Amino acid sequence: MRQPLGERVRDSVRLRTLDAKDRLSGRADRLVPPRRLDFVGHSDFVATGDEFLGHFIEHGGLQPHHAVLDIGCGIGRMARPLSGYLDADGAYEGFDVNREGIGWCRRRYARHKSFHFQVADLYNRRYNPLGPFKAIDYRFPFEDERFDFAIMTSVLTHLLEDEAEHYISEAARVLKPGGRAFTTFFLLEAESRALIGSGRSGLDFLEPEAHVSVLSDDVPEEAVAYDEGWVYERVGTHGLRVLEPIHPGTWSGRDEGASFQDIVVLEKAP
């Protein structure tokens, strides 16, 4: 699904022009990547990060002294607001398959001594098509029970079924007892299934009745939706439980939602 060359050149020129304007107008912020490097979504980088910090606190119970793991941290969209929130006892570790994003974060967060970023060179057809290693074999590079809070924002929505389950089990392993995993999903349940294909959802998953469904057979990792019951069942087998309520998002065409994707907070047994 690579864009045609002409379109890519036009996009690149447009983004570089906007970056130059940002620099001139003084809008450039050290922890906000230039637009040409921002590969994590079409939403506003700062507004989305700030929005999620609010969700982490309100729905996830994040506290300033927490040790945080950001799984699939991209180019620091969640790290930026966390850098102003975590206190001297707090700490942040992020990893991602995107080498450029991690390299940029390492340089920009060099002064933030409790913030660390690392590359996991894993295959993902959408985000790292040349990655030599498999996500299902990846052991997160941290000891058991190290973290209070694990973040997977817009990550399980890009992992295939075995990978998603493996990441849930790894998140459970590295969380302290009572620790929480803040996740987002495209959840398939009665209401979202009814809306898919109705013209109201921007994301018309191909087989919404199945327990896992993708938008594109060519690049399945573009977007993956999971049955809500699958999530309850799978997280339970790894020692996590869904903290109710789930916070539905607007992706399916619902009029109101806490965010765009569905927010699901998981808790490890204390």
Ligand SMILES: C[S@@+](CC[C@H](N)C(=O)[O-])C[C@H]1O[C@@H](n2cnc3c(N)ncnc32)[C@H](O)[C@@H]1O
């Ligand atoms: C939509 S972006 C979200 C990034 C970040 N979580 C955020 O909210 O800004 C999806 C991210 O998942 C990363 N990713 C894809 N497969 C991965 C994997 N197996 N392990 C870790 N990160 C992965 C991509 O490189 C990309 O940064």
